[in-house]
Amino acid sequence: MSGASTGFDLRGRLALVTGAGSGIGAGIAGVLADAGATLLIADRDAAAADRTVTALVQRGGSAHALVVDLADEASIVRACAEAIAGHGTPWLLVNNAGLQDRELLLETTSAEWDRMMAVNARGPLLMIREIGRAMVAAGNGGRIVNIASNSARTAAVNGLASYASSKGALLSLSLTSAFELVEHGITVNTVLPGGVTTPGAIAARGPATAGPARRKPPLGMCEPQDIGAAVLFFAAPAARYVTNQMITVDAGASLT
Structure with a gap:
């Protein structure tokens, strides 16, 4: 059954994914590319972004690299302007x-x-x-998906006070963004991953992990493409009336 017939066809759509040089971001980009989207691979590591672009193009996708440092406002403004000037306004x-x-x-x-x-x-x-300003100016609606974390709702590992709080702030940002953008036909939703096997998770600094999250989830560890599947749902035509919602992808960890 084709993506078009199931309402999950993203052909003709431009998607910008931050942190897509590796890990969850690269997995999300792969799922969106398979659905037909053209990808803007945004990452502060130019070489990593280029590797993701190469991988997507080799499997028949369309993708372009974009260098951006999310800790630097000037870098964000520059990168977004560069993306829009070079490729048009992202729809996702x-x-x-x-x-x-x-x-x-x-x-x-x-x-x-x-x-x-x-x-x-x-x-x-x-x-x-x-990007929201450009979406509104283009007048074609759009989709925004924020990747938060289930740790914003469930304490599972020691040492996540700053991390979990930042992801809690992202949950609130999703709510307020959905409220202010709905009149422009732009939906805003959130995916909350549980444990995902990524280079970043493995290399994370800090004390040895301790807490419930050390237990293996009932369905096993998630892979980046599992998070991509949830993003695809929110981005798909079939979800046009879905906004201000959350999907937790944790392989059943919240049941234990």
Whole structure:
């Protein structure tokens, strides 16, 4: 059964995915490319973005690299303007890029808090502002999907005070963005991953993990493409009336 007949066809749509040089972002980009979307692969690591672009093109997709540092407002403004000038207004924005290092609550520093908030919360806000303005001006509606974390709702690992708080801020940003953009036909939704096997998760800094999240989920560890499937649902024509909603993809971890 074709994507067009099932309402999951993204041909002719331009999608910008942040942090798509590797991990969850690359998995999301792959799923969207398979659905026919043209991808803007945004990452602060130019070489990583190029590798994702190459991989997508080799499998028949259409993709372009975009360098952006979400901790730097000027970089965001420049990258968004460059993307729009070179490729047109994205119809789909996926705010995926994020930091996930750990720091125990009683040892946490304001510097770590500010670093997490800058990338995980302020970065998506600025991306929504810049791309959202262009979506409104284009008048064709659009989709925004924010990648938060189930840790924003469930304490599962020690050391996530700053990280989980930044993802909680992203949940609230989704709500307020959905409210303000709905009149323009732009939907805003959120995916909350549980544990996902990625290079970033493996390399995350901080104390040894301890807590319920160390248990293997009933369905096994999620892969990046599993998060991509949830993003595809929110982006698909079939979800045109879905906004201000959340999907948790945690392989059943919340049941344990």
